Amino acid sequence: MKKLVQLYINSYRGLSTEAWLLALVMLINRTGSMVIPFLSMYMSSELNFSKAQVGMVLGCFGLGSVCGSWLGGWLTDKFGNYRVQATSLILTVPIFLILPHFRTFESLAGMIFLLTLIADTFRPANSVSVARYAKPENLTKAYSLNRMAVNLGFSIGPALGGILATFSYNWIFYGNALAALSAAVVFIIFFRKRKPRSAAQPKVHTEKIRTEKDRNAYLDPPFIIFNIFCCLFSMAFFQLLSTLPLFYKEVKLMSEGQIGLLLGFSGFVIVLFEMLLVHAVEHRFTPRQVMIFGTGIAGVSYLMLNAPFGTAWLYLAMFILSVGEMLTLPFTATISASRATLNTQGAYMGFNSLSFAAANIFSPFLGTYIAEHFGYQSLWFSTAFVMLFTSVGFSWILKKM
Template identity: 70%
Template sequence: MYPAKGTVNLFTILKALIKLYINSYKGLSPAAWLLALVMLINRTGSMVIPFLGIYMSSELNFSKPQIGMVLGCFGLGSVCGSWLGGWLTDKFGNFKVQVWSQILVIPLFLVLPNFRTFEGLALMIFLLTLVADTFRPANSVSVARYAKPENITRAYSLNRMAVNLGFSIGPALGGFLATISYDWIFYGNAIAAGVAAVVFIYFFRNRKARTEPKEYKKEQFVEEGPVRNAYKDGLFIVFNILCCFFSMAFFQLLSTLPLYYKEAHQLLPDQIGLLLGFSGFVIVLFEMILVHVVEHRFSVRQIMLWGTAIAGVSYLMLPLDLGMTWLFLAMFMLSTGEMLSLPFMATVSISRASKSNQGAYMGFNSLAFAMANVFSAYLGTYIAEHYGYNTLWIGNGTVLMICAIGFYWIISKMNKEV
């Protein structure tokens, strides 16, 4: 007796998917997995940022312009931290920068609930982000140093998968803690940073990095000839400008989008946490498979074009009020665009650098994202306050569509230099 034909087909498809999922993780070094573990622990504490706007609105009664300015201080601290992290990484190495960043944010998270005035909170958010974001370029360099050259994009994807798994747990946990007290969100971040620091020191204090990555495919933009200066590299400057505009639109996810859920759809903190956590859950399930499938079948510029455009479509869906299912579908589209864009931005950046200035290149790329945070939250809250959320979402979608074309063009120009 044989199983039904539909059953066989379903079983075959399921078996193929499992095999593809396993293959997407093959070849990754043990160090890449350990870095992902550290990042998972660190990002499980990602409770403050998604709820910071809601915290200032509900708990501290700040106005929208005040919320935007505090979040702008978050971006300003990120700008300074990204530049400082890149410089410190090239000078002292990625290990020391990551250790001290994680250790020093602990007391800052613990004292943050005591600052409840606009001026005091703005200053503390700046200091917190300054210290926290020195971690980012150092961590990006460590991923490149420990990854096998042919697996560098997947190594970044694995690290991002850990980020998003933590981000799927963090907001859900943060939403639960917020129903008890917002103070516990800050304490949870401090605990996660401490545990991540201990794990990182234990596994990496004596671990040696691999040698400098070698060229393995044309679209890796590997440098041949004189060492470039990251801040004088014309094509890379244009690339980072596009990354800045991309993040100004994309990362409304962390500023105005939670406020939109609260004000336009009357969602509770735990529902908002579940919706934001869904994004991380989707990325954890599908990013490694998606990157594994597309990176050898399509060019980087094609992937960036479609990924950025899909993210734009997700925001263009929001003006249609079709209920909770529609919000989840829009978040799924946004997550898909993220999976097809962000890992390859890191790959372009690290591959453009030489070994001696990887920190500068990754710091400059982090700076592009951080610079957007200076303006994006304020602009987002200002547009939402004066013109409405629908205008904001249409503007976001349009900017991302323009960035999609821009990425395709600038990466084509980069390819001609190889």
């Protein structure tokens, strides 16, 4: 027991105060992540949208995310990460409050696009903040801490959302608005006058900054290919937020509360184990080795959904998916930050965020289409195949990077 406690302490050692404060802001913001996992069920059961309409609205969610990620990267390099993050958090509050009043397919699709356009300008700016405030030798840990906060919020949010949904779906939107407002207040208080660390740039590029012309993230061929594979990984992984809740409800006949707990379990696992896992593997294996294995076992977790077992099996599949996520996503951010120079961090982190956001355009539409026309079994076989193909792709491109 003492060894385990010491391992936990070591996994957090060296993280800056700013990294902890950024994680706190992210935790508050993501505790309000109630809308996303229940959006497909809200449209299906409350608004009586067809699966095709659900897929298209979620595609608008992804399109807004793509535009927001690109815009956030550009704005961060132009105006700084503080202004972009504060503005994004503040502007999302009124949109969440009025969203329940848009109940037609066209109006809801437009509002979901606007919401994610504004909300996702936050992501690249926040990633740049982590890189600027973290100690260079603890960059992956800092990203993992930030993700841990995201997932702790995501474990709390769906559980709360499941409870609120039993009364009214409208309360989910109001809960999101309250969380965004609280995160904005905390962020402004802590970071309004705080200066970034001068040594925040990863060591791998400190010499290149002095001797090499800044690369354009969007004209960097290996990085472009890397982001294509990140997008493919995300298209498969983000079935978690679109078709997986529908699968639980329609095939496994679970209630909203049960679904919220199962989705929240993913965040709980990541909170408990991600820092330990990253601390254990980052100095023993290369990012390439870790990402190959992580992507592969994420594919296995989706394959498990075709087995005719009960709730315990679903929790096991979710646990394995969470391990795959922990072994993949923190290292995508580290690789992106390490490839950039100080002058191009916003563009590089924005491009990487864009690759994940782009997946949100195609992932829900393809997922709901396959589920409706070919069944959930075909969907999970397809998802597993994409994950395994992506694992091979990471193996190839990371060798070149």
